[in-house]
Amino acid sequence: MNGSVQDARSVWCVAGGDGTRCGLWSRPVRLGNRVVRRLRAQAAVQASPVFDRRGSVYVADMSGGVQAFRLSGELQWRTKLAGGISATPAVHLDEPWLFVGTHLGRVYALDTATGRILWQQELPSQTDPRIVSDLLWVPKAGVVVTSSWAGRFVALDTRTGTIWGSWDAGLWPATGAAADQAGLIYCLRAVAQRGLELVRVSPGGQEIVLHQAPEPACGAGRMLTGPAPVLDAARQVVYFVANGDRAAQLCAWSLETDTLLWTRQLPYTVRATPALRTDGVVLVADLGGGVQAVQPDGTLGFRYHTGTEYLLAGPVCEAEGTCWVADPTGVLHELNRAGQGRRVVELDRAVQARPAFDPTGNLYVPCTDRTVYGLAGRTAAMGSGGPS
Numbered sequence: 001m002n003g004s005v006q007d008a009r010s011v012w013c014v015a016g017g018d019g020t021r022c023g024l025w026s027r028p029v030r031l032g033n034r035v036v037r038r039l040r041a042q043a044a045v046q047a048s049p050v051f052d053r054r055g056s057v058y059v060a061d062m063s064g065g066v067q068a069f070r071l072s073g074e075l076q077w078r079t080k081l082a083g084g085i086s087a088t089p090a091v092h093l094d095e096p097w098l099f100v101g102t103h104l105g106r107v108y109a110l111d112t113a114t115g116r117i118l119w120q121q122e123l124p125s126q127t128d129p130r131i132v133s134d135l136l137w138v139p140k141a142g143v144v145v146t147s148s149w150a151g152r153f154v155a156l157d158t159r160t161g162t163i164w165g166s167w168d169a170g171l172w173p174a175t176g177a178a179a180d181q182a183g184l185i186y187c188l189r190a191v192a193q194r195g196l197e198l199v200r201v202s203p204g205g206q207e208i209v210l211h212q213a214p215e216p217a218c219g220a221g222r223m224l225t226g227p228a229p230v231l232d233a234a235r236q237v238v239y240f241v242a243n244g245d246r247a248a249q250l251c252a253w254s255l256e257t258d259t260l261l262w263t264r265q266l267p268y269t270v271r272a273t274p275a276l277r278t279d280g281v282v283l284v285a286d287l288g289g290g291v292q293a294v295q296p297d298g299t300l301g302f303r304y305h306t307g308t309e310y311l312l313a314g315p316v317c318e319a320e321g322t323c324w325v326a327d328p329t330g331v332l333h334e335l336n337r338a339g340q341g342r343r344v345v346e347l348d349r350a351v352q353a354r355p356a357f358d359p360t361g362n363l364y365v366p367c368t369d370r371t372v373y374g375l376a377g378r379t380a381a382m383g384s385g386g387p388s
Contacts, residue, residue: 010359015048015088015134016273016314017357019179020231023275025357029318029377031334033344037073037362037374041065044349045366046086047134048356050098052112057358058098059372060085066100068115071358073374079115081108083130087176088353090135090144092158099137099144099158105129107146107156119161125150133169134176134228140183141203147173153187153201165205170197176228176273178238180255186229186238196242198229198253211253211260213242226271227314232280235296237261239282243269250274250284250294262298272314273354277321277337285311285325293339302339306331314354316363326351326365332375347373 016023039049043063050058056076059067062084068076083102090099096112105125109118123129128149136145143155147169155164170189177187183203190196195215200208227241236255241248242263248270252261268288275283280296289308293301308327315325321337330347332355349369356364361377 010357010361011053011093012051012356012358013091013093014050014136015176015354015356016228016230016275019136019138019181020233020276021176021178021228021273022230022232023273023314023316023354024278025316025318025361027318027361027379028320029322029357029361029363029379031324031344031363032376032378034375035345035347035373036376039067039069039073039364039372039374041067041370041372042078042080043084043370044368045370045372046352046368047088048354048366049364049372050089050091050356051358052091053093053359054112055359056112057364057372058089058091058112059366060089060100061370062086064102066098066110066115068112071360071362077115079110079117082106087131087146088134090137092137094139095158097158099135101131101135101146101148103130103132105131105148105150107131107135107144107161109158109161121156121161121163123148123150123154124152127151132174136177136179136185138179138183138185138203140179140181141185145177145179145185147177149173153177155185165201167199167201167207170225173225175225178229178231180231180233186231188225188227188229188240190225196225198238198240198251210258211251213249213251216244218245226273228273230274230276230282232276235280237296239274239276241266241270241274241284248286250282252298264294264298264300266292271310271312275315275317275323277317277323278319279321281321283315283317283323285314287311289327291315291323291325291335291339304333304335304339304341306333306341312352316355316357324355324363326355328352330367332365345373345375347371
């Protein structure tokens, strides 16, 4: 597997790579056709793997197991936490800390060198405490953000675990938050009689509702809120999915003018967080088993069908526009810029979490058969058209 470590922008420390959640690796990659590494967990893996600058990959599983591996595949340590884990953890890139949330409503900070628990915080809850939203590290604010089914987003101090702030997460929250380099946090919530709200929270804790999408006929209590917002930093746009009863809308919000740029009707509801290409095209994996491309102006592009009935895991892209998406039958699909696809590899069981690139361009695919599969990626010069 490729072993040339790139700059810190290539270190995917949270689900989707960084706080933008855009699923875009910073360099061109050519991916091989076979599995070259298997990282074994203790139970089904329903969270994306995450990485640090030291060359380690962290895998959390549904038994509460957390494993650290070197990029060579060597196991470094294994820790067992109370409660299953389906929310993707977050890595602090400047300190040796890994943050993990469990289905028992607890957030842990682990020492990335040993797996030792540094602190733990139980999120306040009078109902189901489970954490299913991917964790977010916000460097500017010095916090890690998540939500639980208790209905609150919570920001915890990364050093101590004390609660820095909290705000309404709506009904049955499952979506992760996103953040920009200034530390502004963007999140979605479903609210009865108001619909889906796009919310911005400042590093000082000020909360602003930017936009409200109408409540569907099924009611906010049944409104699917899985996809996280996706930030296009270059174009100053945040994209978000507003699910309806059977279809959805992709919405584009301008961060420069704080206005809605456009909405585009999608044929199916969406569970997975979209991906963003360097040319501004948004790729949406939906519950109809397809990947829909949407241009930066809101016009529809290609639609690729995987042959499955639904997709739970979002796509990821490399710098020249190739994207990969894995389906519930275990097939990893590769799509070129025009939407023409091929089956790269077939794994043993379903994939329910987004693949992730390591800092050298290799792709890791989490699977429910207790394994994270690594495929070798070769980095290429931009525009070269082939492996370097």
